[in-house]
Amino acid sequence: MLSIFLSVSCALVAIAANPNDRVVLLFDAIRSVESGGVANSHEAVGDGGRSIGPYQISRAYWKDSGIPGSWDDCRNRGYSESVMLAYWQRYCPDALLLPDFETLARIHNGGPTGQLKQSTIQYWQRVRARLARPRAVLPHHSPARRSLR
Numbered sequence: 001m002l003s004i005f006l007s008v009s010c011a012l013v014a015i016a017a018n019p020n021d022r023v024v025l026l027f028d029a030i031r032s033v034e035s036g037g038v039a040n041s042h043e044a045v046g047d048g049g050r051s052i053g054p055y056q057i058s059r060a061y062w063k064d065s066g067i068p069g070s071w072d073d074c075r076n077r078g079y080s081e082s083v084m085l086a087y088w089q090r091y092c093p094d095a096l097l098l099p100d101f102e103t104l105a106r107i108h109n110g111g112p113t114g115q116l117k118q119s120t121i122q123y124w125q126r127v128r129a130r131l132a133r134p135r136a137v138l139p140h141h142s143p144a145r146r147s148l149r
Contacts, residue, residue, distance in 0.1 A: 026101050027081055029130035030108060031055055033123070042075040055080045055108070061087060064112075084108060101131065 028037070034056040035041035041054035051058045057074040065086040073079045088096045088104055091112040095103035105127040106120035107113075114120045 023085075023096070023099050023104075025131060026099065026104060026127070027055075027084070029101075029127045030084075030105060031077070032130045033126045042077070053077075053080050055084060057083055061111075064090065066090070101127070 031037050031041065031054045034046075035044040035054045037054075038044075044054060044056065045052055046056045047058070052071070053074040054077050055074070057071075057080055059071045062071045062074055062083055065083040067079075067083045067086050069079060074083060085096070088107065092100075092103050092107050092115070094100070095107070095115075102124050103115045105124050106115040106117070109123040110117045110120040
């Protein structure tokens with residue numbers, strides 16, 4: 001019994017130590033802020049039609065990511081997560097490596113220098129509040145999350 005407990009404990013520590021696994025929590029918080037985390041968030045359109053999908057990604061953001069496909073693919077949660085990872089890798093690789101959730105969220109909201117903009121502070125506060133909420137741990141099978149491991 002003790003050996004099972006120790007094995008499980010070690011596995012949980014390894015997961016917690018992997019920054020990419022923790023980015024999954026940030027995805028969930030950003031999606032909640034951007035589209036309410038609702039089941040049909042693929043239909044979400046914001047900013048007067050300039051942002052789409054569960055993470056409200058603009059055409060410029062998508063282009064900057066360099067991910068093949070079309071902007072309309074950003075309606076798909078897994079594809080959007082791949083776009084976000086590529087965007088962060090381009091503009092804030094150190095923040096992604098740590099991970100520095102504040103920098104990542106503020107850049108997602110405010111562009112390549114979003115972490116420096118006053119206008120993204122309130123956005124970060126909303127994301128941080130979502131991160132602080134207890135949540136059930138549910139499996140997620142998007143391509144982006146599988147590629148994080």
